[in-house]
Amino acid sequence: MDKDLLSLTHTGDEYDKYLNAVVPPIFLNSLHVFEKFEDYCNVDVFEEDNYIYGRSSNPTVHILERKIAELEHGSRAVAFASGMAAATAAIMTTCKIKSHIICMRDVYQPVKRFIHGVCIPKFDMSVTYIWGNDLEEIEQAINPNTSLIILESPATFVFRVIDLKQVADLAKKHGIKTYIDNTCLTPLFQKPLDLGIDIVMHTMSKYIGGHSDIIGGVLVSKDEDLMRKIMSEMREWFGGVLGPMEAWLAIRGIRTLNARLQQHQTIAMDIADFLEKSPKVNKVNYTGLASHPQADIIKKQQKGHTSLMSLELDTTPDKAVEFINNLHLFGKGCSWGGFESLVLCPLYKASEEELDFLKSSRGLIRLYCGLEGSENLIEDLERALKML
Numbered sequence: 001m002d003k004d005l006l007s008l009t010h011t012g013d014e015y016d017k018y019l020n021a022v023v024p025p026i027f028l029n030s031l032h033v034f035e036k037f038e039d040y041c042n043v044d045v046f047e048e049d050n051y052i053y054g055r056s057s058n059p060t061v062h063i064l065e066r067k068i069a070e071l072e073h074g075s076r077a078v079a080f081a082s083g084m085a086a087a088t089a090a091i092m093t094t095c096k097i098k099s100h101i102i103c104m105r106d107v108y109q110p111v112k113r114f115i116h117g118v119c120i121p122k123f124d125m126s127v128t129y130i131w132g133n134d135l136e137e138i139e140q141a142i143n144p145n146t147s148l149i150i151l152e153s154p155a156t157f158v159f160r161v162i163d164l165k166q167v168a169d170l171a172k173k174h175g176i177k178t179y180i181d182n183t184c185l186t187p188l189f190q191k192p193l194d195l196g197i198d199i200v201m202h203t204m205s206k207y208i209g210g211h212s213d214i215i216g217g218v219l220v221s222k223d224e225d226l227m228r229k230i231m232s233e234m235r236e237w238f239g240g241v242l243g244p245m246e247a248w249l250a251i252r253g254i255r256t257l258n259a260r261l262q263q264h265q266t267i268a269m270d271i272a273d274f275l276e277k278s279p280k281v282n283k284v285n286y287t288g289l290a291s292h293p294q295a296d297i298i299k300k301q302q303k304g305h306t307s308l309m310s311l312e313l314d315t316t317p318d319k320a321v322e323f324i325n326n327l328h329l330f331g332k333g334c335s336w337g338g339f340e341s342l343v344l345c346p347l348y349k350a351s352e353e354e355l356d357f358l359k360s361s362r363g364l365i366r367l368y369c370g371l372e373g374s375e376n377l378i379e380d381l382e383r384a385l386k387m388l
């Protein structure tokens with residue numbers, strides 16, 4: 001039995017609660033009322049079917065949280081207004097004043113900006129950056145104040161992969177919490193909690209929403225006490241709750257997640273194969289290619305592949321920009337995870353210092369393969385490559 005597919009489609013279906021409607025309603029209420037004051041006083045918003053006020057919990061949002069918790073094999077999920085609201089909540093929950101963070105160099109950039117703009121100046125915290133592939137490098141970075149290791153695998157830009165179980169084991173030995181941004185693979189293709197990671201984050205603005213029409217985030221863990229803290233201290237007090245309308249759209253999106261991902265993966269594989277064979281392409285970074293330097297780890301911990309990849313052309317950064325401008329089917333825009341293909345040169349405007357920090361290049365091209373089909377997308381790429 002593939003339980004994931006049932007979680008995607010049917011978890012949260014309680015027809016008898018909603019007049020047998022096949023789709024649950026959007027609960028647009030801000031509060032819940034009770035017959036007796038004592039009943040109101042006894043509500044524990046962490047418990048099933050306990051609702052009091054929309055900033056603590058909402059029935060539509062909770063259906064989505066149940067699906068995510070099941071898919072990630074966590075005990076509880078808590079949804080936020082955005083991926084960044086979730087990411088920063090995870091950092092604030094696990095760290096305190098003077099905490100030390102170990103962070104992969106190529107994690108999602110705004111997370112690093114948050115560390116440098118808020119954690120360090122306001123909370124006297126510190127950070128050590130790691131590549132993540134060398135256990136000794138991580139071990140050396142650990143100090144008595146280390147509270148958190150921030151991971152992403154495959155990570156932004158070159159889709160570096162790290163051995164999650166190895167890092168989780170090391171962190172446990174030192175009493176350090178581990179956090180991963182699992183957006184890129186979704187719970188269908190990677191389950192970090194089962195490998196020992198403490199907290200998983202997803203931005204639902206990408207594959208989970210799947211239609212480029214919502215912003216949302218979620219945290220999930222097996223640690224019930226940690227999730228209680230995240231729900232009360234971080235979500236209820238900071239107030240970054242997911243709205244019920246967004247939750248409803250995310251529920252609609254998640255029902256087709258497997259069907260979409262399988263298709264995205266097939267298309268991305270075709271495109272990566274095509275690009276790798278092109279003499280004008282120097283390098284393709286894609287986890288589905290046998291040439292990926294960490295193919296053995298990928299096989300061990302991933303069940304599938306994202307439709308994100310990056311490539312380097314045998315040309316200058318300016319020509320790379322010209323190349324992407326010549327693509328008609330790939331919109332020039334940030335984000336990803338919807339039906340539409342996208343392309344960017346994410347480091348084109350980076351400083352020399354940033355490029356050196358990432359050991360990456362200004363002309364790097366990131367492709368997101370949407371659902372326009374391999375044939376159409378390859379035709380578009382082939383034409384633009386010929387124009388180079």
Ligand SMILES: *Cc1c(COP(=O)(O)O)cnc(C)c1O
Nearest residue numbers: 082083084108181183203205216
């Ligand atoms: C988009 C993105 C985020 C941030 O999510 P928001 O919902 O925009 O806050 C975090 N991580 C990754 C990998 C992303 O692509």
